[in-house]
Amino acid sequence: MPARTVLITGGSRGIGAAIAALLVARGDQVVTPSRASLDLANPDSIEQFLAGNRELPVDILINNAGINLLNNLAEIPPGDWQSMLQTNLNAALRLTQAYVPGMRTRKWGRILNLSTIFSLVTKERRAAYSITKAALNALTRSTAVEYGPDGVLANALAPGYVDTALTRQNNSPSAIQAIAANIPLRRLARTEELAQVAAFLVSENNTYLTGQTIVVDGGFTCQ
Numbered sequence: 001m002p003a004r005t006v007l008i009t010g011g012s013r014g015i016g017a018a019i020a021a022l023l024v025a026r027g028d029q030v031v032t033p034s035r036a037s038l039d040l041a042n043p044d045s046i047e048q049f050l051a052g053n054r055e056l057p058v059d060i061l062i063n064n065a066g067i068n069l070l071n072n073l074a075e076i077p078p079g080d081w082q083s084m085l086q087t088n089l090n091a092a093l094r095l096t097q098a099y100v101p102g103m104r105t106r107k108w109g110r111i112l113n114l115s116t117i118f119s120l121v122t123k124e125r126r127a128a129y130s131i132t133k134a135a136l137n138a139l140t141r142s143t144a145v146e147y148g149p150d151g152v153l154a155n156a157l158a159p160g161y162v163d164t165a166l167t168r169q170n171n172s173p174s175a176i177q178a179i180a181a182n183i184p185l186r187r188l189a190r191t192e193e194l195a196q197v198a199a200f201l202v203s204e205n206n207t208y209l210t211g212q213t214i215v216v217d218g219g220f221t222c223q
């Protein structure tokens with residue numbers, strides 16, 4: 001397989017770091033900008049990054065970074081709503097707009113958007129998360145439909161509960177134990193397990209799977 005140039009957001013830790021490590025191991029050229037050089041919550045920072053990286057020949061774009069600020073629906077502070085929309089949705093759209101033209105020219109591209117099972121089902125205090133991630137699934141479908149004819153395949157990966165800082169921040173240790181007991185596989189996912197699926201979706205081996213939201217949740221949402 002030819003080495004591909006990959007841009008992945010949120011590669012410093014969690015799922016993004018695991019995906020980056022696997023793609024580096026398979027020989028891809030992986031760019032993982034830190035928040036200091038690409039702050040997705042700040043549209044000016046995105047434009048600055050794009051101005052400095054216009055020529056980056058991105059073959060694979062992985063919109064991984066995301067945030068989940070918990071609030072009851074009626075009490076979502078406007079600032080939280082804006083941050084979630086900007087980080088989880090607008091940033092992914094902007095990076096797609098910036099790098100899809102190069103993929104079309106080269107007639108090959110793969111885009112992966114990190115979604116969540118809460119884009120399909122939900123839970124109390126996850127309204128903003130569910131809404132922004134459901135919109136990300138829609139962005140994925142639109143990308144697949146508009147650019148499929150140019151060899152660009154786009155998918156969303158929807159993990160269930162993964163053992164990361166984000167999960168530990170939003171669930172107490174006892175809540176995590178209770179969640180694990182309610183997952184058919186009786187444990188949270190490891191980041192490496194998500195990385196394996198992600199690596200396939202953005203590989204040469206994926207030749208026909210596009211526009212989908214792929215759930216990887218240990219069977220949790222089957223119940």
Ligand SMILES: NC(=O)c1ccc[n+]([C@@H]2O[C@H](COP(=O)([O-])OP(=O)(O)OC[C@H]3O[C@@H](n4cnc5c(N)ncnc54)[C@H](OP(=O)(O)O)[C@@H]3O)[C@@H](O)[C@H]2O)c1
Nearest residue numbers: 010012014015035039040041065066116159161162164166
């Ligand atoms: N963990 C789960 O159980 C789970 C389940 C379903 C879906 N997901 C989704 O999977 C993705 C990764 O989740 P994770 O659990 O691996 O997250 P995480 O451990 O919280 O890491 C988040 C990553 O995103 C980066 N990030 C956050 N805000 C950013 C910003 N404004 N600009 C640039 N980078 C930013 C962080 O950078 P810093 O290091 O600078 O903070 C970090 O690298 C997210 O989209 C999340 O919604 C996670």
